[in-house]
Amino acid sequence: MDSITKIKTENLELFYGEVQALKNINLDIKEKEVTALIGPSGCGKSTFLKTINRMNDLIVGCKINGKVIFDDIDIYGQDIDIITLRKKIGMVFQKPNPFKMSIYDNIAYGPRIHGVKKKSSLDEIVEKSLRKAFIWDEVKDRLKTNALSLSGGQQQRLCIARALAVDPEVVLMDEPTSALDPISTLKIEDLISELKKNYTIIIVTHNMQQGARISDRTAFFLSGEVIEYDLTDTIFTNPKNPKTEEYITGRFG
Amino acid sequence: MKKKLDKLAELLFITSAIICVLALLLIMIFIFYKGAPSILETGVFKFLFGVEWQPRAEVFGILPMITASVLVTIGAILIGAPVGVLTATFIVYLAPKRIGNILKTATDVLASIPSVIYGFFGLMIIIPFIDRFLAGGAGGNSILAAIIILSIMILPTVISISESSMREVDISYRDASLALGATKISTIFKVMIPSAFSGIMAAVILGVGRALGEAMAVILVSGNAPFMPDSILAPVRTMSANIALEMGYASGAHQEALFGTGVVLFVFIFIINFIFYIVKHKGGVKN
Amino acid sequence: MSTKVKDTILSLLVYLSSFLTICSLVAILGYILWNGLGALNFNFFMELAPSIITTLLVIFVSILISVPIGICAAIYLHEYAKNKRVVELINFAIDSLAGIPSILYGLFGLVFFVITMKLNWSILAGSLTLGIMILPTIIRVTQESLKMVPDSFREGSFALGASKVTTLLKIIIPAAIRGIITAVILSIGRIVGETAAVFLTVGTVDKVPDGVMSSGRTLSVHFYLLVKEAIGPDAFNQAFGTATLLIIIVLMIVLFTQFLFRGRND
Numbered sequence A: 001m002d003s004i005t006k007i008k009t010e011n012l013e014l015f016y017g018e019v020q021a022l023k024n025i026n027l028d029i030k031e032k033e034v035t036a037l038i039g040p041s042g043c044g045k046s047t048f049l050k051t052i053n054r055m056n057d058l059i060v061g062c063k064i065n066g067k068v069i070f071d072d073i074d075i076y077g078q079d080i081d082i083i084t085l086r087k088k089i090g091m092v093f094q095k096p097n098p099f100k101m102s103i104y105d106n107i108a109y110g111p112r113i114h115g116v117k118k119k120s121s122l123d124e125i126v127e128k129s130l131r132k133a134f135i136w137d138e139v140k141d142r143l144k145t146n147a148l149s150l151s152g153g154q155q156q157r158l159c160i161a162r163a164l165a166v167d168p169e170v171v172l173m174d175e176p177t178s179a180l181d182p183i184s185t186l187k188i189e190d191l192i193s194e195l196k197k198n199y200t201i202i203i204v205t206h207n208m209q210q211g212a213r214i215s216d217r218t219a220f221f222l223s224g225e226v227i228e229y230d231l232t233d234t235i236f237t238n239p240k241n242p243k244t245e246e247y248i249t250g251r252f253g
Numbered sequence B: 001m002k003k004k005l006d007k008l009a010e011l012l013f014i015t016s017a018i019i020c021v022l023a024l025l026l027i028m029i030f031i032f033y034k035g036a037p038s039i040l041e042t043g044v045f046k047f048l049f050g051v052e053w054q055p056r057a058e059v060f061g062i063l064p065m066i067t068a069s070v071l072v073t074i075g076a077i078l079i080g081a082p083v084g085v086l087t088a089t090f091i092v093y094l095a096p097k098r099i100g101n102i103l104k105t106a107t108d109v110l111a112s113i114p115s116v117i118y119g120f121f122g123l124m125i126i127i128p129f130i131d132r133f134l135a136g137g138a139g140g141n142s143i144l145a146a147i148i149i150l151s152i153m154i155l156p157t158v159i160s161i162s163e164s165s166m167r168e169v170d171i172s173y174r175d176a177s178l179a180l181g182a183t184k185i186s187t188i189f190k191v192m193i194p195s196a197f198s199g200i201m202a203a204v205i206l207g208v209g210r211a212l213g214e215a216m217a218v219i220l221v222s223g224n225a226p227f228m229p230d231s232i233l234a235p236v237r238t239m240s241a242n243i244a245l246e247m248g249y250a251s252g253a254h255q256e257a258l259f260g261t262g263v264v265l266f267v268f269i270f271i272i273n274f275i276f277y278i279v280k281h282k283g284g285v286k287n
Numbered sequence C: 001m002s003t004k005v006k007d008t009i010l011s012l013l014v015y016l017s018s019f020l021t022i023c024s025l026v027a028i029l030g031y032i033l034w035n036g037l038g039a040l041n042f043n044f045f046m047e048l049a050p051s052i053i054t055t056l057l058v059i060f061v062s063i064l065i066s067v068p069i070g071i072c073a074a075i076y077l078h079e080y081a082k083n084k085r086v087v088e089l090i091n092f093a094i095d096s097l098a099g100i101p102s103i104l105y106g107l108f109g110l111v112f113f114v115i116t117m118k119l120n121w122s123i124l125a126g127s128l129t130l131g132i133m134i135l136p137t138i139i140r141v142t143q144e145s146l147k148m149v150p151d152s153f154r155e156g157s158f159a160l161g162a163s164k165v166t167t168l169l170k171i172i173i174p175a176a177i178r179g180i181i182t183a184v185i186l187s188i189g190r191i192v193g194e195t196a197a198v199f200l201t202v203g204t205v206d207k208v209p210d211g212v213m214s215s216g217r218t219l220s221v222h223f224y225l226l227v228k229e230a231i232g233p234d235a236f237n238q239a240f241g242t243a244t245l246l247i248i249i250v251l252m253i254v255l256f257t258q259f260l261f262r263g264r265n266d
């Protein structure tokens, strides 16, 4: 494969106080691909995801060593503007969390904080983002209603649209479908496959089939380490490490 | 036997709960029963909009008191509500844990200081200050003095209820906003506080009730003149103060007119309670 | 305006407000204690004895009246009530009672307990009035502490065949006792600081009461009268002393309730 590397971690380590949650992670995340992170609960998938947009900065006592290189720049280096970084790297959470405001305002929130004021530009961004998230037709007639009145699956697509509205290059998703019903889950999976044409996507999933269905590459995490990282097909059909095989087959069987 | 005891106990419990309802009814009935005749005798319009209060001549108009109550309440809210909400914001989102705890204790202490002591402080410190620097020696007993004291007195109510409603906001809102590249402060003011809006409204409404009802602290600082105020430095008498000042010695028609004042105050308070009840239940706020 | 400027202004406002809150408290406490601590001596307490005794009596009788009713009402609301309408009505009544200002409690106590029930200005009339006034606090705080008792306690007891009353007395109330004590202490604080409702019902007579039917003057009322009618430095000295005493009492109450809560959180 000769795709371009979008994000590269070098000897990444993370400590929560005394506890080491990530150990020596070296990953190459490729541009415009879907990378899935799998592994048992507590192995550090969410933690890893959050190092990429520096959400761990919020946690008191969290220490990070090593590098996360995004477009040739170390995001933990000096002179990094976190706001620009987070604008470029969007995030979607496990539980849909639309703000307690209208559908329109949810989407316009990001552009507004980044300085877009003109009504016509906002209208345009809102429509474009909702369309990209495959939810425009469902909500176009009620943009002013409260976002919390949407169903869970719609809320999650709204959150994806909200993330897309600030024009990110990468979208991080932490178990985005684990709180949703199967039909909503399928819709989101379709959406992800569509989005990878334009975005680099990293997704944490507990659902093995989901990982196999939608991702190009898969990283298997175990107690803070990456045990194996390869093309998804390889990982699922011909894993090199016995632990990976154990986990995958255990999950299937 | 056991069954019977259970039934008996349940009866005891429900009776106790019903006592609350009965107490409220009793309070309403007796205040209205003693106060309504006076209002009707004077004439509703004349009582509410009369500007003269002369008990000895049996002239009872309480517009000056209503005006005073409304003005000091509005003033106290204009200062106390923003200061209280912003203090709660600090406690919940910005303060290191220890400092937040200190502020919470401070709030509890503010809430428990007797109102007469607030009045005394106003009398000794705020009134001389106003007299000297703002009124040019014309006396410091004024609307302004009452506003300052009341805005401090409503702080604990506003702070503690805003604080608890801010804490109920889903913390993942914060993460979502930060992940979009918002700063901490915009996240707080554009997402977190608006999400706690109904709880904050409830806090402010309770503050209104507290300011409107306060008597003793206000008596000590407001000058108690039953006239229409012409400036923020004018002495005034609120409805609560009117009752507390004269009830001790009033009798006959005078006493009834004081109960009439009580009726009007009660109606104000009841409207506020009702709004609070609606906001609280609509917004699902815990008190 | 750039985000940075806006953020700076908003944070300044937040810090300024918190600072104002702290300053108000420090100014009031500092002023009273600074001027009043010196006044606390044996003589002062002797002169204040009637008010102290009256205050203690009013507290005692109010609590005696209100706490059983409050706890029972809270138990009803939390452990029994099923009918939504009834609960709503009771909750509305409690919220309304909590919102009624003390001067209106005073008016009510005067016309109902003092005049209609012919209790005259007396500790009993005042305590009945205050008893109603503190009911909402007792009920709400007790309810909160009942909420903290895990359902497994109830189920465990029922599973052993215990009746509802036994479960309440042996399991639930003991588990909620900290909250109930907190409710009582908070109410004591409210009574100690109350003036408007008290002077219209207990009266202002400055003597040692000889029973619950006797009139009297609580500390707060005494303080109010001193300040309102103060002539000469002597009265102000007494006023500062009394204020200091009141402040010390409420400070102790706040610290004690915090201690109780801390104990629970551990």
Ligand SMILES: Nc1ncnc2c1ncn2[C@@H]1O[C@H](COP(=O)(O)OP(=O)(O)OP(=O)(O)O)[C@@H](O)[C@H]1O
Pocket (backbone or CB within 6 Å): A016, A019, A021, A039, A040, A041, A042, A043, A044, A045, A046, A047, A048, A059
């Ligand atoms: N804020 C924190 N403070 C301290 N330890 C933490 C914190 N967050 C996570 N951890 C610990 O770090 C380890 C990795 O957690 P993480 O949430 O990244 O796991 P995960 O792989 O996402 O698990 P799951 O599949 O359950 O979401 C766990 O042992 C967890 O207990």
Ligand SMILES: [Mg+2]
Pocket (backbone or CB within 6 Å): A045, A046, A047, A174
């Ligand atoms: Mg996780």
